[in-house]
Amino acid sequence: MGELISLSMFENKNRPAWVNWLFLGIFLWSSWQLAGFWFAQLRGGG
Secondary structure: OHHHHHHHHHOOOOOOHHHHHHHHHHHHHHHHHHHHHHHHHHHOOO
């Protein structure tokens, strides 16, 4: 059920443009945080 809700949200054409940038910013920030975490793990020697 949750998948249908998120899918309809992504298909919504009436949302303002800044919402797209907000999603993009959150995605980039989270991926940057995750990459920094993995780089720290690799540098630490595991």
